[in-house]
Amino acid sequence: MPSEEQLINLPSNSLNKGPAEEMKRHYKVSIKNLNAWFGAKQALKGINLDVKENTCTALIGPSGCGKTTLIRCLNRMHEMTIGASATGNVLVDDVDIYEKKADPVLVKRRIGMVFQKPNPFPTMSVYDNVAAGLKLNGIKDKALIEEIVKESLEGAALWSEVKDELDKPGVSLSGGQQQRLCIARALAMQPEVLLMDEPTSALDPIATSKIEELVHELKKDLTIIIVTHNMQQAARIADYTAFMYLGELIEYGPTKQIFENPEKELTERYISGKFG
Amino acid sequence: MKDRDNSFVRLYSRTITSLAVIFIMLGTVAISPIFQKVYAQSNDITINGAGATFPFPLIDSWRNEYQKIEPQVNINYQSIGSGGGIKQFTEKTIDFGASDAPLSESERERAPNAMHIPETIGSVVVSYNLSSVPEKGLHLTGPIIADIFLGKITKWNDPAITSLNTNLVLPDSEIIVTHRSDGSGTTFVWTDFLSKVSPEWQQQIGIGKSVQWPTGVGALGNEGVANVIGGTPNTIGYVELSYAISTKMPYAFLQNQEGNFIEPSFDSIQAAITTISASLPKGNASWTGVSSTNAPGKDSYPIASFSYLLLYKDLADNPSMSKEKAQELVNFVAWAVTDGQSYSKNLGYVPLPDSVVKLNQETLQMMTYNGLPIPPTISNGNEQTGSDGVFGIIAVVAASSVTGFVIYRRMKSKFHPTTKVDYQSRDDRKKRLSLFFLKENRLGDRIFKVVAIGAAGYTAFLMALVAYSTFAGSSDIFAHEGFFGFVFGTDWNPVEGRESYGALPYIIGTLASAGIAMAIGVPISLGIAIFVSEISTNKLGASLSFVIELLAAVPSIIYGLWALFVFRFWVRDLIELPLSNAFGETIPLFAKTPFGLDIFTAGIVLAIMIIPTVSSISREVMRVVPNSQREAAYSLGATRWEAVWTAVFPYARSGLLGASILGLGRAVGETMLVTMIIGNATGLGAIPTTLFSPSQTLSSLIANQFNEANTELHVSALVALGAVLFMITIMINIAARMVISYTSKMKVHKMKNNHQPSKMGTGDLPPTEIKNNSDGGSVNVIGNSTTGWKGHSNVQAIIRKESSKRILINKGVTLWTIACVVAAIVPLGSILLEVGKNGTSVISIEFLTQTPGAIGSRNGGIGPAVQGTLLVVGLGSLIAAPVGILAGIYLSEFAGKSRFADVVRFLNDALTGLPSIVIGIVAFVTIVLWIGTFSVLAGAFALSIIMIPIVVRVTEETLKIVPNTIREAGYSLGIPKWKITLFVVVASAKNGILTGIVLGISRITGETAPLIMTILGTSLFFTSLVGPVDALPLRIWRLASQPYESAHDFGWGAALILILMVLTMNISLRFLAQRKGGLGAANA
């Protein structure tokens, strides 16, 4: 049984690991036979999916096929909806976040999430939005917080635009800036995995391309799983792509393969826009 | 980067600080030295008395005069009615009682060894409004008056009357009878007289403080009766002599036993008393049956009677009576019955004849304290402890400084010194964070949840307590009449020995008046809401809605006074008379001669009272309707009205329904206002037969009779009226729930259809939004739903109609909404004008900061009332705000679909419709009787019960509007729930919650009825948390019922101050809300 320390786990390239353990670690995130329900309705059916470290994986599929549900299972957000439940395992660094002793609150501290619509905290300034995760989790070291806020805003490619208006309300930024603010807010927690649910669906093309560039940069440091509706986007940014349909994972592989040479006919039809 | 580490905490602590500062200010202002002035020195002795209204002016001038002789003795006498005086005397919550009627045998049993000390003489006169007889001097006999009040003589030119008044011309008009609606000693004396002169009266009606009147309009207090007589031609009624003298009303000469027609005067009344004084019992004996009406003697005026002070023979029977206080009390009474008599005549009171003074002095010699005699002493060396006062001040100072200190520490603790460590490398930082994040603290979540549940549980407990006390208090009458016998009975006879009670007429009256209020108020409110949210969306609309919301800030007692003095005449002359002249013959609904004191007027005034509430909530509901709905309609070529009808209304339906139900709740439970204008009929007569019939509601009957109810059965019957009202509000709530859950079920159904996987694109709802919408369990005041647009086919049907007609309809609707706005603004203007006109002249620093001066004079002020209001309201909201907010947080954030939450919601909703007077009764039987005295604490407790449901409701509704994505953003950062709730969710909803608090405070600031039963009122400043205090609404009410011009002006002045206080609060809230964006900014 893994100790709490293991659950939390230290940054990826970490210190005291024996060679044997090193060997086992093929995947950053490993989803095993995941099922999810809303009440009696099954939204995910036996999903198996392995995600490599420092890659970007795209989830595609028609509306309602369970993409959102799937990534919400990866940080145990799914079960917070009333009546929702899930079974199966999700291993992050080989430790099961659905393990009985695993604390869903602690899990979320290591796995960041960016939502479909930008959702900065309405009462907080730009600065406080980014610092919120640290401060509300009890970190009091000012110097540390300031450092991290700056670094996260830089990481989200927002620093240069907002560095003079850190005291402005977060909600006063433009839509694209708000979404990057939300990314910065997630980055401040130093996550190992970043989940993004259609982060550009509410944005204009210019803002969208900024976020896409950002994804490129970010995956150097973390593992990204992104839901997208837009197949070009998936093709542009993802190393791997998973196609889902009616709660099932139909096909998964390197993006190039999925787009150019899918194995399943369903995938092919979806990619070519024949339904959806 | 500049230092902004605290900017985030600042946001929150600023709110807490400003609230704290407000409360600390309240605290300090309340006890500040200006207020203390001469009076409330800590070694003073305060003697509290309460009871009959009749001797109030006299006793109050004794207070003032005695102060000059014995500066350290404060007399505080409050007129709560004889029955109330006896009740409080029996419960030993006061030092002496006063009553216009001697104790009955059963009352004597409950207050053994009570002494009667007649302290002055009263007399009842017959007054009238006859254009042909503008002066005093109409001749009447007892039997004729009895026949008039029995409804047997109905015309002024009845031969029985004209034959006695051959020199006068009497009109061929109907006699309008008016009587007191509230239980009163005056009515007791009056019916005592009628019973002596008319066997029929004696048999049918009997003697009592409240009786079952066979005819006539009931009015509240001498003031109310005088108002009816003065304002309505051809009326006859009875008032106290002193009242008639000081207000210069015409009065009749009555025939005495020996056949002479006697003018009521000091001499004729003293003559009557002297003839019976030889037969009076000793002070410690039973006075039951002592009566001086219809006294023998050729010069005796036939309606004279004593008013009594009540003391315990052994003063130590009252556990809170110290020896020093006992001595001072005896001294004061000894002075009052001798030297004090010299102040009588000026005020219209009849001085005691020597024989009675002597009797009183003997009585005082019998007084003891713990068995030892304490005869009156002339002068006395006072060394009182006075710890009460010191304790009170220390307590308040300590409480506010502890609060201040705690808050200071709280803020201080946020400013942690920076431990300057260099985290050069990114890995260093990561490592530090990850170590830190290992620490999970579940305790915070657990504690917070327990506290929130505790708050919700407390509110549920309060509501259950109210329900329980109400039903437990009704058990006697249910046993006596049977539950159905009571509910469907029509008799209401409180006369001892003939008791019989039935609630049906008042149930009908309540439903009818509330029905009229809804029929008038809801359409007008909707019109206003349409105007400000759809038609005039600019500055004008905004300022209009502000002005209309001000109406909500007017306490209902002020509505009542305004309605009684101004508005009822408008209703009578502009609506009722034309209607009854035109249709009275043909349509039975408009039959009966109207005079503006009836169910119709009550309905209209209730409508005016609920309009601000209903229209503001409706406006908010309509504002939440997304613009896309309207645009969809406009894009099909709909006119504005068609867009409202087809796009906005369907969307906002459940919210609008919720708003109306809130209005209905208020209309059903309103007390003081209705009591002043509904005409207060009892028994079968209270069932309205036409729109213009006097009637009575459940709550007005409670208000009228509770203070004077003197048998246990009567009290129980009145409490049972509260229980019936409770059941009615619960039924209304259940019905509302059913309607709303039905409509929202349909919505959920529709939404599920919208959310088919086949529909790509925008149908893709985030999962949690559904959860919010399917919550059909509560009365959703603010309809926050996302239905698809349903108006489609409707609009198409409409726009095919002829277009000129459509434009005409649109214009018509616009005009109608403007008319609605005007209809709401005119009353507000009139109220403010009336209050401003009459109130401004008396306002000064002295008026605000001093205790009342001599009665009838323009000296002194209403300082204690200002101070008391701040104290009681401050303390009440200090209890209600945190409890209400926490309970609201629980319901919205933690409860989910739990049963317990449903119970809490249900009890909360049921309570908002319960009349505040019932809550007053509950606070009385719990806190007042438990502590043993009236107190700030009891008042604050009662007010907090009224305020809590409002805060709970608004908090829950506002929190529900906070989008779930905000919460999820917080969860996704691994922040504990309680911190997300407080620092993200509640912070976002801050303005809404603040609105709820201000709404609650405005509401309780104007409450009158529950204060009468909890704080008593006083003319002195605050000295102790466990002694009576004063409050503005109470003071307004008492001032308005005094017969002096100056008192009325003071009353208006106090009303002005009260309105200003509530307005300031409202305006500063809006200011605050505009400055800090909160959620509004997030949505913008």
Ligand SMILES: Nc1ncnc2c1ncn2[C@@H]1O[C@H](COP(=O)(O)OP(=O)(O)O)[C@@H](O)[C@H]1O
């Ligand atoms: N809160 C919810 N309650 C019930 N069913 C839901 C809820 N959220 C999503 N669903 C259902 O679960 C399925 C998957 O939804 P979702 O994961 O949101 O799909 P996607 O993100 O791929 O569009 C859909 O059929 C949807 O109707």
Ligand SMILES: [Mg+2]
């Ligand atoms: Mg989705």
